[in-house]
Amino acid sequence: MASNQLSGNLDLLLLSVLTAGEAHGYAVITRLRERSDGAFDLPEGTVYPALHRLERDGLLTSRWDRGSGRRRRAYALTQDGHRALEQKRRSWHDFSRGVRAVIDPGVPRATVTP
Amino acid sequence: MASNQLSGNLDLLLLSVLTAGEAHGYAVITRLRERSDGAFDLPEGTVYPALHRLERDGLLTSRWDRGSGRRRRAYALTQDGHRALEQKRRSWHDFSRGVRAVIDPGVPRATVTP
DNA sequence: CCCCATACCTAGATTGTCTAGGTATGGCGA
DNA sequence: TCGCCATACCTAGACAATCTAGGTATGGGG
Numbered sequence: 318m319a320s321n322q323l324s325g326n327l328d329l330l331l332l333s334v335l336t337a338g339e340a341h342g343y344a345v346i347t348r349l350r351e352r353s354d355g356a357f358d359l360p361e362g363t364v365y366p367a368l369h370r371l372e373r374d375g376l377l378t379s380r381w382d383r384g385s386g387r388r389r390r391a392y393a394l395t396q397d398g399h400r401a402l403e404q405k406r407r408s409w410h411d412f413s414r415g416v417r418a419v420i421d422p423g424v425p426r427a428t429v430t431p
Numbered sequence: 432m433a434s435n436q437l438s439g440n441l442d443l444l445l446l447s448v449l450t451a452g453e454a455h456g457y458a459v460i461t462r463l464r465e466r467s468d469g470a471f472d473l474p475e476g477t478v479y480p481a482l483h484r485l486e487r488d489g490l491l492t493s494r495w496d497r498g499s500g501r502r503r504r505a506y507a508l509t510q511d512g513h514r515a516l517e518q519k520r521r522s523w524h525d526f527s528r529g530v531r532a533v534i535d536p537g538v539p540r541a542t543v544t545p
Numbered sequence: 546c547c548c549c550a551t552a553c554c555t556a557g558a559t560t561g562t563c564t565a566g567g568t569a570t571g572g573c574g575a
Numbered sequence: 576t577c578g579c580c581a582t583a584c585c586t587a588g589a590c591a592a593t594c595t596a597g598g599t600a601t602g603g604g605g
Contacts, residue, residue, distance in 0.1 A: 321591070322526050324438030324561060333534045343583050349533065356529035363562055365585065370561095386571060387583065406534060412436050413527050415470035419463065420447045420520060435560070438592060457552050477593055479554065484592095500602060501552065548605090554598080564589070571582080 323357070327367055329409055330357065332376065332394060332402040341382065341389040342368055368392055376401050437471070441481055443523055444471065446490065446508060446516040455496065455503040456482055482506055490515050 323330070334340065334348045346364050349357045371377045376398035382391040394402065437444070448454065448462045460478050463471045485491045490512035496505040508516065 321562065322439035322522065324592080325436035326530065327562080330530065330533050333536075337536065341583075352533045352536070353529040354532065356525060357533070360563060361584080362564065362566095362586080366562085369585095388570085389583065408436065409530065409534070411470060413530075415467040416440065416444065416523065416527075418468065419444050419466045419471070420523070422447075422451065422466070435593065438561080441593080455552075474594060475553080476555080476595065476597095481593085483554095502601085503552065546605100549603095551602085552600080556595105556597090558593105558595075560591100560593085562590085562592105564587105566587085567585080569582100569584080571580105573578105573580090575577090575579105 326405075326409065327359075327363070328371060328376075329402070329405040331364070331367055331371065332398060332405065335377070335392060335394050335398075336402065339391045339393045341391050343389075345392070371398070440523065441473075441477070442485060442490075443516070443519040445478070445481055445485065446512060446519065449491070449506060449508050449512070450516065453505045453507045455505045457503075459506070485512070 330349060331345060334345055334352065337348070340348065342361070342365055345368070346359055346361065349359060368377065368379075372379055372392070376395060377392045378395055379390050379392045382389045444463060445459060448459055448466065451462070454462065456475070456479055459482070460473055460475065463473060482491065482493075486493055486506070490509060491506045492509055493504050493506045496503045
């Protein structure tokens with residue numbers, strides 16, 4: 318995948334994989350890789366700080382999980398997190414529609430006003 | 432549009448609007464805004480340095496155009512530019528497919544191997 | 546003849562992702 | 576049983592890209 322292409326869309330991806338339910342950081346990375354068929358294989362140094370930032374901004378909560386022997390920090394979406402996810406999904410659709418409109422000149426956009 | 436969403440995809444957009452033919456920087460900004468229905472209204476401080484970078488990397492050439500009174504720097508795609516554009520289009524398609532796969536869990540991807 | 550849209554430019558701020566390190570441990574294979 | 580690897584977490588600083596905020600100049604319309 319191109320270098321810094323996911324800049325600005327990482328939050329959308331992280332929040333998305335957490336809609337399936339609580340997960341810890343390492344599992345987020347794994348899920349992301351699996352769900353994208355290997356396209357998104359993010360380094361830990363990218364994901365952990367991003368999760369911390371999202372928690373700081375109130376979109377995620379975390380708890381230490383000692384269930385399976387090994388210590389894990391499990392993350393879950395907050396109410397604000399769900400709202401932000403919806404907003405970011407819309408934003409993504411607008412953005413990708415914009416890109417398509419620019420790179421596929423043949424296909425005109427639907428006109429909004431009659 | 433979300434803050435830094437176009438990070439990593441700006442080159443794709445710039446090269447795309449230049450496939451229609453030679454254009455100068457200001458016109459690139461205008462075309463981008465029009466073609467995207469206002470979604471991409473990029474500041475000059477973003478576009479001019481990006482054009483310089485693309486020229487430095489050999490994807491664009493430029494010439495000073497004194498045709499219409501006012502001085503303009505007209506940019507055009509090079510051979511490498513065309514190739515890079517194709518590559519970036521493919522990269523975009525892979526990326527957006529990946530995002531869709533992650534954010535729309537219901538829709539499974541086509542399996543590549545039989 | 547004045548003003549605004551056009552047209553160009555750049556230094557530095559900002560931000561986000563990645564590199565490159567580090568620590569710790571549970572479980573499996575030898 | 577013991578060593579090693581995958582799991583699991585973390586952070587400081589590098590790096591790259593975009594944006595902010597300035598600046599200059601000019602042609603043409605009102």
